[in-house]
Amino acid sequence: MEIPSLRQLVSEQEWQLRVDLAAAYRLVALYGWSDLVFTHISARIPGPEHHFLINPYGMMFDEITASSLVKVDQECNKLLASPFPVNPAGFVIHSCIHEAREDAGCVLHTHSRAGVAVSAQKCGLLPISQQSTFVLASLGYHDYEGVALRDEERPRLKRDLGDKSYLMLRNHGLLVVGKTVPEAFLHMYTFENACRIQIDAQSGGDLVRIDPKILDGLAKVFQQVTAGMGANIAWPALLRKLDRLDPSYRN
Numbered sequence: 001m002e003i004p005s006l007r008q009l010v011s012e013q014e015w016q017l018r019v020d021l022a023a024a025y026r027l028v029a030l031y032g033w034s035d036l037v038f039t040h041i042s043a044r045i046p047g048p049e050h051h052f053l054i055n056p057y058g059m060m061f062d063e064i065t066a067s068s069l070v071k072v073d074q075e076c077n078k079l080l081a082s083p084f085p086v087n088p089a090g091f092v093i094h095s096c097i098h099e100a101r102e103d104a105g106c107v108l109h110t111h112s113r114a115g116v117a118v119s120a121q122k123c124g125l126l127p128i129s130q131q132s133t134f135v136l137a138s139l140g141y142h143d144y145e146g147v148a149l150r151d152e153e154r155p156r157l158k159r160d161l162g163d164k165s166y167l168m169l170r171n172h173g174l175l176v177v178g179k180t181v182p183e184a185f186l187h188m189y190t191f192e193n194a195c196r197i198q199i200d201a202q203s204g205g206d207l208v209r210i211d212p213k214i215l216d217g218l219a220k221v222f223q224q225v226t227a228g229m230g231a232n233i234a235w236p237a238l239l240r241k242l243d244r245l246d247p248s249y250r251n
Contacts, residue, residue: 056084
């Protein structure tokens with residue numbers, strides 16, 4: 001599919017955001033978290049306006065490029081011409097979180113097999129892995145209300161997320177918030193692995209739970225283990241991986 005480049009039509013800052021967001025879509029596909037065309041990653045464009053980028057509905061995640069991302073306002077009006085629609089359910093979830101959280105530079109939502117499986121368990125995420133401790137330190141839960149098409153659900157989504165970084169959507173999947181695209185991706189990588197580990201561990205007998213006191217001070221621990229770089233410790237390497245496989249996400 002030939003999509004004209006938008007590089008000359010947007011600021012350098014927006015273009016870099018588009019490249020990072022397109023990379024995140026490709027990585028979600030690469031790691032097997034995508035659900036055909038049915039989930040979303042959105043990124044807030046810096047500035048006073050509530051404008052953000054979201055995927056063109058109908059494209060597989062491994063097809064998405066920087067120029068194919070759709071730029072919309074808070075009411076889902078397109079701000080640059082695009083032949084693609086925006087998924088209304090995705091818009092309800094993502095726009096309300098961007099509206100409520102000024103720090104929500106990126107919102108990433110998946111329907112992965114392990115994520116949905118854990119979201120359907122009454123116990124939710126269990127403290128049984130190192131990965132789970134980072135999630136549990138900032139995790140909320142949102143009860144299932146059907147496909148997210150109704151504006152009436154927005155206040156409850158905002159309430160249940162609060163100031164947390166991770167949200168388990170009951171019977172639905174996983175959602176994370178990050179200040180940047182790299183941060184949101186690393187959050188989802190950790191969340192997804194915590195869920196996969198839980199499903200695997202539950203098939204093997206009695207579980208050993210981590211002492212709740214270990215959850216204290218996890219933000220400081222995270223900074224230590226990433227050499228103070230946060231998600232940026234891994235993001236350049238992930239981009240190099242994509243560039244080796246298929247650099248067309250940059251177009």
